[in-house]
Amino acid sequence: MNALIVAPIVLPAIVAALSVLARGRRQRVGAALSLAGCVGLLAIALALFAQASGGAVSVYTVGDWPAPFGIVLVLDRLSALMLLLNAGLALVVLVHALLTGVDRKGWHFHPLFQFLLTGLNGAFLTGDLFNLFVFFEVLLIASYGLMLHGQGAGRLKAGLQYVVINLVGSTLFLIGVGTLYGVTGTLNMADMGLRIAALPTGDRGLVQVGALLLTVVFALKAALLPLHLWLPRTYGGTSPVVAALFAIMTKVGVYAIIRTTTLIFGAQVTGPLMLPAAIASVVIGFVGVLAARGLREQAAFGVVGSTGTLLVAVALFEPRALAAGLYYLPHTTLTVALLFLVADLIARRRADHGDAITPGPRFASMGPIAVLYLLAGIALAGMPPLSGFIGKLLILKAALAHQAAPWIWAAILGTTLLAVIALARTGSTLFWKGRAGEMRHGAVSRLDLLPAVALVVLLGALTVGAGSVTGFMDAVAGQMFAPRGYIEAVLGQAAVR
Template sequence: MNHGLILPILLPMLAGSLLLVRSYLSLRVKRVISLILTWALLPISIWLLMQANSGELQLYALGNWQAPFGIVLMLDRLAALMLVITAVLAGFAMLYAVRGDDERGPNFHALFQFQLLGINGAFLTGDLFNLFVFFEILLIASYSLLVYGGGAQRVKTGVHYVVLNLVASSLFLIGIGILYGLLGTLNLADLALKIAEADAERQPLLAAAGFLLLIVFGLKAAVLPLYFWLPSAYAAATAPVAALFAIMTKVGLYAIVRVFTLLFGSQAGTLTHLVEGLLWPLAMLTLAAGVIGALAVRSFERLIGYLVIVSVGTLLAGISLGTADSLSGALFYLIHSSWICAALFLLADMVARQRGDLRGRLRTGPRLANPLLLGALFFIAAVSVAGLPPFSGFLGKIMLLRAAGAGQQALELWPVVLIGGLGMLVALSRAGSVLFWRTTDEAAPKTDLDTVRALATIGLLACSPLLVVAAQPVYEYTQATAQQLLNVDAYLQLVRGGEA
């Protein structure tokens, strides 16, 4: 048994516990501990990615209780990929946070580590109940991080966020309660076996449980009509927290992929592709709503929130097509959108610091102290997130459009994606002209550009051209990941006693 598989969970759990128990430590010591342990997740995640690339599914049975009776962690190509994405994003977000954003209240670093614990655990768990447990861990940490620093707007947004997620958690418990009551197991691979063997009397209830899970995951992924909480929540959070939150919608999308390809995949009999007919229209509507919101909004931070919603709709479109090519394109786009949207939140904060009381409101304001550097970073981010060449967003969209083929879905996807890209470009162009061109003669408040904050932002933005340079090996990996996901038999072998 590979004990390294539990390290992405164990490391932030121990770090968070240490920082919480030793809360009397100086802020400088907390920063050093948090930075070292956060960046330590990157080599561990890359090592696990190299192991997963062999194609062999790996299990870690806690207490050595084997599946389906014990709690297990499961490593495949998808889980390893999500761990790497999270590690890169968290490392740069933490680097940004230690320049002052962690001073606004107590226990920032402990909460940040517990958030990572929940995210990494959700990617690695092979058990539906423990998916719920890790969801709750990351949500509890996110509640505190969202209102970190106080303020009426943060508290108001935080209350909405908490209430919605408490409702979602209740529905999640009802859904897994139905599954356990009918099938007597919550191990994902074992559930897939038993759903396939379920008789006709139990299938309507199993379908109801599946739809409940879709609602829960749709809320966490910010799928229409469950996305209204996202722009306000992300705009209210501090920059490094909002950047870390950029991966949270991907946790919901990950859960949709994991549950509905494995539990209700090709082996599920009459329940095969249970939600496939719903995902396609939801994807198109979410994408369109995100673009409309981006065009209407009057705040830079809220604009980025709507760009996150656009990325969710685009990813859901690739997932809904259900082919290896479409899943591969969606995964490539997921890597790109997670890093670039996170970089935009950091960039928005650097711009807001030089606009005085206006902050990120899209109104004519004073000249920025560093317009050339910030303008150049904005231009790169805008081109990338809008999906224009030569950056990674363009490649991701091309992969998705090619995967749609030449049928009815292509006729629906191409106009929405292309017109949506145009809408994003218009919204970003308007924001850029207000922030960098339509300025008054009034001088900007005296705010020195923090070098470390700039390096953290540049580091995340640099991931886009690096993805282009490494496009071939990344594409080959995402193709292999998609094929592994669709090969349900390999997962079923985990509970049949064979080798996966």
């Protein structure tokens, strides 16, 4: 039993508790604790990633109660990948918050930030459905507070909508889990997969009901059409720093779909419905990018469109397509986070115009920020030479033999053109139509650019190392479509004989 597996959950929870004590004059102590916690979390994620990359599935049984009766945390290639992505993004976003002073607009930023990481890491590691629900609730409660950080009437209105929609989702989650437990008598995902395969035909209808309910909940988290309407207002209404961290929250829904589909339900339940919804999400998302009036709104619709592209690959439900989608997953997460951070850099330098896509006076560091926006736009549109081009090309190639290939190709290529037009128009409005001789400086520093530059570097590494990365993603997809190793690690070899 590998005790290090529990560290990504325990560490941010402890840091969050300690940060609560650091208020008022001791707020810098809370910031230092949070930064140290993120650095430690990244080190742990790297160690776990190295451990899982060889293909071994590791299990931690809480309280030493064996599965399926006890709580288990499971580490495989996919969960290790998500932990590493979450830790890296969290560190970059936190540094941006510290440099720009966003964390000081409220007392509870750092505790909420760390509790959100606790929920995210728990969702990636848990081996049973009920604790997946528990960790979803942990991250959602933390996200409610972060979403309202900085206050404002518009933010409060969007936050109320966000809370109500997620309460409905949580209710459906419990109903789905209860239905599946009533049929199978277990909540452990590995055990449930075995029991569903052995069920008589008369019980499979209830299994399909439970599977569809859970898939609806996960699709809501992933902002899959028509369950996407909450996301543009929520992400566009909160602070850009918080929205940058929220870029990975839609991927929790994608992760849950991949995990439950390959391990428990199979594609026959969700496949016919998911692919049309994913294609429509791609179109609606990038039409929203074209129609957006503000940078945060544009980035929010970019989340919808790029997550739809990712789910197109997932919905094809075959190893090569899943590997292509998994390569695109870190790309879209880092790209959208980059767009939100660049939006923040621009808005703080255009006090009168904010992030509105309107001409305004020239501002400090305009040249470097224009380059960052250009790179973010190239990445979101999926143009060469950055990794978005490679990811989209892999997805298109994987879809060639599918009967819906013409629709997939038309949606992805057509929306790529829409994204190019939208982002080019925004860039020219912000950086070429500014009035000369009215340079605004304000309390800004070039040091503020470092987190955004770090994300560009990570995207560059994903591009330069595409061969190695795609090889690893092939291994991840292969492991997901051969769940026997996962089940044996959780339940023992005797369970699958």
